Amino acid sequence: MNDIDTAAEPRWLNDTEQHAWRSFLRMQAQLTTRLGRELQAESDLSIADYDVLVHLTDLEGGRRRILELARELDWEKSRMSHHLARMAKRGLIAREECEADGRGAFIAITPQGQAAIEAAAPRHVETVRRLVFDALTSEQVAALGAVSDRILEQLGTPAPSCED
Amino acid sequence: MNDIDTAAEPRWLNDTEQHAWRSFLRMQAQLTTRLGRELQAESDLSIADYDVLVHLTDLEGGRRRILELARELDWEKSRMSHHLARMAKRGLIAREECEADGRGAFIAITPQGQAAIEAAAPRHVETVRRLVFDALTSEQVAALGAVSDRILEQLGTPAPSCED
DNA sequence: CTCTCTTGGTTGACACATCATCCATCCTGC
């Protein structure tokens, strides 16, 4: 029997950890809402729209299978499906049939989507710079990257299976 | 006329910045979904529920005005209102009238909410530890805190008004 | 005392994310 879950004394965070954690959560929440709001106001795109469009423009073929897109962006397939439906309705992307696989579909960026992302990108980068990078030293940027990578690595490691 | 928005050459991110930024975004997204999923599975609470309940238990009086709660948690008042309605329907919190101000209401945690947060907290902390702090050195924890604080400071500073 | 302004809070419409389920097509073994 494993008693991690029912242990008498949980390993609470110490003061430094507590502070770092609260700051991180608050920062992350505020930052994403600010980025989203400014992107929306300036370019009429959500962060999700932006990510999809950027990803599509990075492509040579200009089109991508739906689930492949989902894997690359690390989205759930149902999220992808719903979101692409909304984006298609707004004319930012288009579905194309897949000759080789009757089930599948390609997603391609439309000229309108192209125009939207080209207009949005410089402004968004400017926002990111103003809200984040202008405030950080290059050591801090490196540290942020290292911490992020380390946590990603940890997340990739599935939780140790606690069989008892 | 101000030409930040229409400048010929946007200040794109350099490679280091680009990498740090992408890692940060990915980490942040993955981490919040993982934390949310585990909390939901173990304790049947969302992160939002958790934040509200923790905040309410930290209080002496055990009750708080709604907008004050919103300010402290840094939520929009409409979000707070919607969320409290859902939590009340599940019996986690209760509304109490405010004698002094006919418009207002107090929010109090219910015994059921108390039980929920007491059961959830140790498990959630354990999850945070496993996914984040176990992976980081104490220098990295300090760096994460410092970077978060710095960005929060930057966010607090309203964008320089670009009147032209 | 009333007219306005502000404050505390709700509401409805909509975008977004997740889960579970479903459906069609492809693939594989026989």
Add this chain to the structure above:
DNA sequence: GCAGGATGGATGATGTGTCAACCAAGAGAG
């Protein structure tokens, strides 16, 4: 060639967040 599973993707219900508009009660100014 066909039964059964895997894959690509859509769908609906529900919970969550935002915006804008609204409403009721307090607070001042005259």
